Amino acid sequence: MTAVAEPMTASPAKRVETEPERGTLSMAQALNRALRDAMAEDPAVVVFGEDVGALGGVFRVTDGLTADFGEARCFDTPLAESGIVGMAVGMAMNGMRPVVEMQFDAFAYPAFEQIVSHVAKMRNRTRGRVALPMVIRVPYAGGIGGVEHHCDSSEAYYAHTPGLHVLAPATPADAYTLLRAAIASPDPVVFLEPKKLYWSKGEVEMPSRAPGIGSAVVRRHGTDATLIAYGPAVPVALDAAEAAAREGRSLQVVDLRSIVPFDDETVCAAVRSTGRAVVVAEAAGFAGVSAEIVARVTERCFNALAAPIRRVGGFDIPYPPPKLEHFQLPGVDRILDAVDDLQWEQ
Amino acid sequence: MTAVAEPMTASPAKRVETEPERGTLSMAQALNRALRDAMAEDPAVVVFGEDVGALGGVFRVTDGLTADFGEARCFDTPLAESGIVGMAVGMAMNGMRPVVEMQFDAFAYPAFEQIVSHVAKMRNRTRGRVALPMVIRVPYAGGIGGVEHHCDSSEAYYAHTPGLHVLAPATPADAYTLLRAAIASPDPVVFLEPKKLYWSKGEVEMPSRAPGIGSAVVRRHGTDATLIAYGPAVPVALDAAEAAAREGRSLQVVDLRSIVPFDDETVCAAVRSTGRAVVVAEAAGFAGVSAEIVARVTERCFNALAAPIRRVGGFDIPYPPPKLEHFQLPGVDRILDAVDDLQWEQ
Amino acid sequence: MTRDPSHLLPAAEPVALIDADGRAIKGADGTAYPAPDDAALVKALGALLTARRLNDQAYALVRQGRLAVYPSSHGQEACQVAAAQVLDEGDWLFPTYRDTVAAVGRGVDPVEALSLLKGDWHCGYDPHEHHVAPHATPLATQLPHAVGVAHAATLRGEPTVVMAMCGDGGTSEGDFHEALNFAAVFHAPVVFFIQNNGYAISVPLSRQTAAPSLAHKGVGYGVPGERVDGNDMAALLAVLGAAVARARAGGGPQLVEALTYRMQAHTNADDATRYRDDAEVAAWVERDPITRLRTHLLDRGLIGPEQLQDFAAEAERVATHLRDGLNRDVEPDPADLFAHVYATPTPQLREQAALVADELSREGAR
């Protein structure tokens, strides 16, 4: 009997403790490298989806995987997202660690039923007997001038669904670290790749010694107020902090990295240290992840707050056409306006 | 040319101003009556879905409609939710006002793509040229001992999606009022019917003079703290207020009725009047509607708050099996515990 | 791609080997489907009798309040038994909510199989133990999983075949389409087995499809479709057995439509008189799969009264086991609520579990 409840795990024995390799990579390259390293380490890792084979994915994240690992390990499927995720469920049930690509955020919606009713629930439904170690990669959010249905910030749909891990890297290093962690995880992960950061470059350490799933990091220290951001909003928050510094205000920036599980400890410590906070995210506002952050941090840190936590994010509108998208995206000015509103004592 | 951008509307001219009829109905009966009255008034109203014809729906909400209005006005479809919602989109584009039934909350997920990418966006995509006056009825939430996939509180998925109205009645009267308003609305409505309240009875006024979409109501006045609830949580909040009254604490209860649009005015006024609040809802907590309520009320009423707004709701777990569901449902004790936690001065 | 679809189309008439009176159909063993061997038929009769007993016992347990709800396969037992009997140990079965009896046929304890419908837990058995997936309630959603299990086996060179079950109503869902298409494109060893029992709750087949038959759906995927009399045990074993053998030999997926009937209401909660006539039901009672096979085996002298007594005793034993098991109340542990959401509970779930534990201890203290 070859099918096993807990599929083959990335064999850590194989990892020789040497100095990690370093390099400057774009986020897309870092993701590609993470897939390669995981595939090389564990034959159970398979990659599939639309155009991930010969084409290497529309964002080239799977570039060369079919050539290097063969058609059995990285392959194109028929054009059907529910089928892709559903097949991944079955493969994960039967000893594999599938990593599937949804071509764009809005094109993951046809798979919503599979994600919510099966991917998220399988372990729970079976009292831990059937694990689904699988990763659903979603190029997400806007800022690239994409036409409708290509720019959705869909994280709230997944984050609201118990049983999923939801990750969103903001740097190439985290893209590598978190994708490796996602593939190694015994639980399903929705892995959100900020499209507009695919080509941003940064230093990457492989293997990574950075914290994995469930840890936020403080990207910039500051004393006056804390900006809480994730994914594509992180560089914007950092820019805002830079601009604020020039005006004499010291802003701290927390990068969540992991939306679920949420790192209450790091976030709350940061907010308590400043007493004021703004959440920055691209998604439409109503009942999104930003609302959760405001609610949970306020619950935990109420007495440390000098002002209500503000949100800077998308309006409650469908993602606009390219020529108007800059109005929808959180920008430096809007963040600074929100910071100005934090009931500063005169 | 018969297709028109703004489909035939319920002709208000026909409504003769007489004393409204009154009667004690269950919520299921009130919904049935709303469908009947709307169908009688406007030939563009059509009802379809799974088992809505001869069977009258698994909850009998469409009972007798095929018999009384004919197969063209109320009919069964093949078993495919995406097809049902998609067909409704087309019918709404072409002059009809479809009211479709999803058999249970979790069985609406296969239609998620249609709901998010088309139902919610059509008016916006076409700069107002194509309206979709349609209603998606969803028997939702738990408390009836249903097996898995039959008890999901899915409101956050819809409420987070700009372009949808999301309503959740808590009384038979509101079921009638709000379903009529939903059918008359020029915009798509996700209409959430709390399953466990289908058989609850109450007085219904037809036609209704109650406020429609976008208005919350204060169901019980109180001075110490405000409970904010909607749908199936409303009767529980009222029970908690009753129990608190016996212990000498005066709780106010606000029933949202309309999740989107949200009635900031009524809710904030209520919270300001007490300075303390608890949000009660069945849904799993993370990034749900409760989080939004906490976030937006805190943003608006921070200086009036004596304590952080607390949430009583489902845990971040898949809906449990019947024998464990009472742990997941917000109950009177848990609400009173949360109220006790609101930093009362000794 | 060959353009000639004839090898993919079902025969004009469903495959049948034994007629409604239990007689072997003349010339039927000269067809592509020779009759299964006698031992298999005798074994199947035993399983059929147990299956019927299980269905009726479970139904009774609903009335007694021991089960919340039961979607019975009464009348469809030949399909249930055949689906399990044609599989090897390493094969997988993907049952729907109505296929408890098929799951039991694979070795799942009926008490565990019914824990979902008792309300104890979502899936009461270990899917890996007998290679039986959890019962699927969202229609057709299990079919892509079946393809994935099969494809994983193919990639590892294992001889696994997957039996993926589905109702006539389920064929209308998008996932049915995607699963058949994926199976065909990946040449996955899956037998898609549709029990066409004429209804999806209240909706008759004519409102589900305008196709010549459900088996005709295969050709659109390049998957051979076959129709079989779903109350004819011999035909089912022959057709499903051949499909499994073909899949195991690398022949790819197959679609089998069994024509059967849901003799009872959708579940005990349903009122079938609202949408169908008693006469229709009565006509199908005449074609009961059990009577047919029993008559056939008795006529051919393959079984006698003693064997029938043994079968009845075994059926009774299983029913008693079910009754005893379901009458025993095991309080589910609230800690389970939080234990299996993830392999390791998140900090948030640990907090929430602590809250419940605290509530319980305060309650206990009262």
Added chain:
Amino acid sequence: MTRDPSHLLPAAEPVALIDADGRAIKGADGTAYPAPDDAALVKALGALLTARRLNDQAYALVRQGRLAVYPSSHGQEACQVAAAQVLDEGDWLFPTYRDTVAAVGRGVDPVEALSLLKGDWHCGYDPHEHHVAPHATPLATQLPHAVGVAHAATLRGEPTVVMAMCGDGGTSEGDFHEALNFAAVFHAPVVFFIQNNGYAISVPLSRQTAAPSLAHKGVGYGVPGERVDGNDMAALLAVLGAAVARARAGGGPQLVEALTYRMQAHTNADDATRYRDDAEVAAWVERDPITRLRTHLLDRGLIGPEQLQDFAAEAERVATHLRDGLNRDVEPDPADLFAHVYATPTPQLREQAALVADELSREGAR
């Protein structure tokens, strides 16, 4: 339900009336599809020439930065033109992102049709004006809408027919299945028109389906399937025209698969050399729909150089209109962001609109 599927199956060979050299195929007019009348063919050539010009002009405008992206139907123009030409005024067309030219064929201003791809607004035209649905990007999702539009018309007794377009890749989506099934069950007047251009971005048809052909998918729904040479204007007009007539006469839905080829990359952003050979492309250039029809009409003396000059002038006029329109920059109004989310903006949207207005006025004040 009749079990004989033969009337639902496509012929072994795609319908073709004019061969690659422009000659009428012998005996072809003796088939079920007589050649369209000469005037229709001449009109179609004019439309074809404009279509090609539009495709190439749009492509050039991408290079000039006036369009963000363009999925060209270069090579598929015969399908585009035929889809529009066979419809009556009251009929509806449901185009995909690649079907701009078909939408223009219905009367939509090409500048408005391309506003989506320019980035101005999601849909630049009024769908009700010419009965052209907004371009659909999420694949196959427009097909259930097409069924709904058709069924609404049926309920009101209107003679509307709906042309629902889809690519070969789109046939794999669940919505394709659900739409065909609904159309068949409700006997809706919809012509499902698949342009099988061999690829879904990089994925070839062999990875999309193992069926004998895409037209063979019809039988599984009880919908007649037909295959047609998608670069043969005469055959397209004949087959699509017959399907529309049949639907209008109450014959129900039909599925038409046109065999054609995407001669350019998926969009200008795509690099087709990664997944296909130049030789394959070259072979299809030989079968260009325009050369074929032009040769045919010239050979038969139905057109002359003067007519061709007129056509070229008209094509140029449309291209100029497109160029001028796209070179004109109209700043979209930010107030539009909030104006059409609902018929009446919610209080929340009014607040948000005010915030943007305030930002803009502060910016203006700077």
